[in-house]
Amino acid sequence: MLLNVSENLTKKFKIMKIYKLAHNTIENKDWDVLIDFLKKRSYPNQAKVTRKFEKKFSYFLGSKESIFVNSGSSANLLMAQTLLEGEFLKNKIAVLPSVSWSTTVSPYIQLGYKVILCDCDKEHLGISTEYLEKICKKYNPGLLVLVNVLGHGNDYERIIDLKRKYKFQIIEDNCESLGSSYKSKKLGTFGLASSHSFYFGHHISTIEGGMISTNDKRFYNISLAIRSHGWARDMQKTFRKKLEKKYKVDEFKSLYTFYYSGFNFRSTDLNATLGIEQLKKINKISKTRHKNFYYYKENLNDYWCQNSGLTLLSSFGYATFVKNRLEVFKYLESKKIQSRPLICGNMGQQPFWKKNFINQKKLPNASFVHRYGLYLPNHANINKLDIDYISKCFKFIAEPIFFNIK
Numbered sequence: 001m002l003l004n005v006s007e008n009l010t011k012k013f014k015i016m017k018i019y020k021l022a023h024n025t026i027e028n029k030d031w032d033v034l035i036d037f038l039k040k041r042s043y044p045n046q047a048k049v050t051r052k053f054e055k056k057f058s059y060f061l062g063s064k065e066s067i068f069v070n071s072g073s074s075a076n077l078l079m080a081q082t083l084l085e086g087e088f089l090k091n092k093i094a095v096l097p098s099v100s101w102s103t104t105v106s107p108y109i110q111l112g113y114k115v116i117l118c119d120c121d122k123e124h125l126g127i128s129t130e131y132l133e134k135i136c137k138k139y140n141p142g143l144l145v146l147v148n149v150l151g152h153g154n155d156y157e158r159i160i161d162l163k164r165k166y167k168f169q170i171i172e173d174n175c176e177s178l179g180s181s182y183k184s185k186k187l188g189t190f191g192l193a194s195s196h197s198f199y200f201g202h203h204i205s206t207i208e209g210g211m212i213s214t215n216d217k218r219f220y221n222i223s224l225a226i227r228s229h230g231w232a233r234d235m236q237k238t239f240r241k242k243l244e245k246k247y248k249v250d251e252f253k254s255l256y257t258f259y260y261s262g263f264n265f266r267s268t269d270l271n272a273t274l275g276i277e278q279l280k281k282i283n284k285i286s287k288t289r290h291k292n293f294y295y296y297k298e299n300l301n302d303y304w305c306q307n308s309g310l311t312l313l314s315s316f317g318y319a320t321f322v323k324n325r326l327e328v329f330k331y332l333e334s335k336k337i338q339s340r341p342l343i344c345g346n347m348g349q350q351p352f353w354k355k356n357f358i359n360q361k362k363l364p365n366a367s368f369v370h371r372y373g374l375y376l377p378n379h380a381n382i383n384k385l386d387i388d389y390i391s392k393c394f395k396f397i398a399e400p401i402f403f404n405i406k
Contacts, residue, residue, distance in 0.1 A: 019337040019390055021317065022201025023379040025285065030277045037273045049269035053276050054211070060279060061186050063194075063213040065220040068272060069227060072175040072197025072210035073103035074265040079171055079193050079212055080107040082223045085260045088169055088192065089142035095135055095168075098346050098366035099125050100147040104173045105347055108145070109356070116141065117348050119363040122403045124308035125319070125342075126154035128365065129162065136166040144168050148177035148187045149343065150375060151289065151315040152308035156182060156190050171195075175210070176343075178203040179286030179314030187310075193219055198271075201379075203285055203314060204278035206271040222260065230262025231255070281380075286314035288380040293318060295384055296376065299391035303400045317375035323399040325374055331397040337390050342373030365403065372401050 038044065046068075054066040069075050083089055094113040096105050099120040108115050116139060119131040126149055135141065144163070146154050163170060170191030178196055180187045188194035193216070198209035214220050221239040225232055232240040233255060243249070249257045293315035297305050303320045319342050322328050332339050346366035347353055376390055 017336065019377050019382070019386060021338045021340060021375075021377045021379075023381040024200065025203075025205050025278060025281065025380070026207075026274065030274060033277050034270065034274055037270060041269070044268050044270040046266045046272075047269050049276070050267065050272040053272035053279075056276060056279055057196075057211055058213060060282065061213050062189050064215045065213065065217070067212040067214075067220065067223050067227060068267050068275070069210045069212065069265040070267045070271075071208055071265075072173075072195055072199060072202075074263070075175075075195035075197070075210040075212045076104055076173060077107040077110075078223055078226055078263065078265055079195060080111050080113070081226050081261070081263070082193075082219055083143065083169070083171070084111060085226060086218060086222045088219065090167060091140070091142040093139050093141040094143040094145060095127075095132065095139075095141045096145045096347075097127055097147045097149075098348055098363045099149060099343055099369055100145075100173065100347055101175070101344060102347075102350070102352070104145065104147055105353075113143070114139075115357075117353075117363060117366075120149075120365045120369060121155065122365055123306070124152045124154065125149040125306060125369065126152065126308070127159065129155050129158040131363075132159070133162060136162060136168070140166065141168050143171065145171045145173065146191065147173045148180065150306065150317050150319055151177045151180050151293070151310075151313050152306055153177070153180065153182050153187050153310055154190075154308070160190070175202065176316040177314060179282050179289075179312065180310050181312045182308075182310050184311060188213055189215075192216055193223075198275060198278070203289075203316075204275070204282055206267070206275040206278065209267050209271050209275060226260050226262045227265045228262065229264060230258040230260040232257070232259055285380040286312060289313070289315040289378055292378045292382055292387060295387050296378065296391065299387060300394065302395075303398070304402050315378045317378050319373060319375040320398075321368070321372040321401045321403075322374065323372065323401045324397070325372060328374065328394070328398045332390075332393060335393045337377070337393060339374050339376055342369050342375055345370030345373060368403060 058066040098117040119128045121128045172194035174188035175197035193214035196211040198206040221235045224234040290313045296318040
């Protein structure tokens with residue numbers, strides 16, 4: 001029977017292509033722009049085009065400043081270091097989401113923060129504000145890192161209330177949610193700074209690349225310095241002159257004086273050229289991802305669905321829960337449909353975490369995600385016919401399961 005249904009579906013939809021989780025947003029005309037750039041410039045390092053891309057990205061996001069780096073992971077590490085070098089925090093206790101990514105969490109471990117994982121919310125899979133307040137009462141953290149999961153947001157109004165009450169800073173990892181907005185305010189603008197990823201298959205691509213955005217001038221300038229070894233060359237003149245005066249640095253030494261413990265996270269004007277072209281497409285891409293998500297929701301109304309009440313949902317993938325996940329994965333794979341675990345599941349169940357933090361309490365919601373979560377393809381190259389086929393194959397094999405609501 002299984003074979004017959006499969007054959008009928010294949011005949012009906014004439015399926016030959018692979019339904020990938022990620023789609024290449026770089027088109028032939030983008031490559032033509034890059035080739036033209038290379039013909040005109042012999043030294044495509046970080047310079048004027050990078051700054052142009054940063055300004056255009058800031059305008060799109062609604063932030064004052066942006067800093068182009070070589071990956072979203074580098075952006076996360078750079079933010080974590082800037083917080084320390086700039087003394088932005090009352091202490092080094094950091095609350096991070098249990099449903100997140102390794103290079104969201106790892107920088108804070110590597111830089112000596114005391115990291116506490118927070119359980120996820122049952123609706124949007126971001127931070128559980130109920131669990132967060134318990135952590136605040138017990139540990140009085142200096143930092144909260146938010147992850148906007150698969151295009152969805154967090155409970156920003158409640159989180160801002162808790163920020164005012166407990167005096168912590170907020171950093172956002174917005175690598176999966178570029179273009180999403182809540183009440184006309186873009187995700188990535190609710191904290192001191194945010195990270196974004198331009199890796200292949202994300203909303204837009206610079207092949208490899210990432211961005212930090214912030215409204216804080218001091219955070220911006222310190223990040224500029226740390227991005228490039230820790231020197232002050234890229235800093236705005238007023239900030240650079242203050243450091244030279246403070247440390248009595250003369251003109252001869254100024255280019256080779258290091259004020260911060262830095263990295264080399266610079267990208268190039270070549271990648272920035274591609275970023276400028278890609279940015280022209282983001283509004284259309286976001287709207288397509290939004291429409292696709294809600295069409296999936298119509299088709300899969302018997303399954304759990306992620307919800308965060310966004311004005312525009314630039315969905316990264318369609319998440320749900322199934323009892324028979326491995327069986328679903330194998331069956332979909334046989335039908336040329338890709339699926340994968342829901343991000344990393346519960347970060348607290350990853351080997352690197354258990355090796356170092358064996359005593360932290362269990363996180364029931366995140367553990368549920370870890371055991372039953374998966375997501376299906378959603379990007380700008382998927383249409384309704386594709387979603388119909390994916391949904392039919394999925395429903396044929398997948399057994400739904402839901403959070404146990406108390």
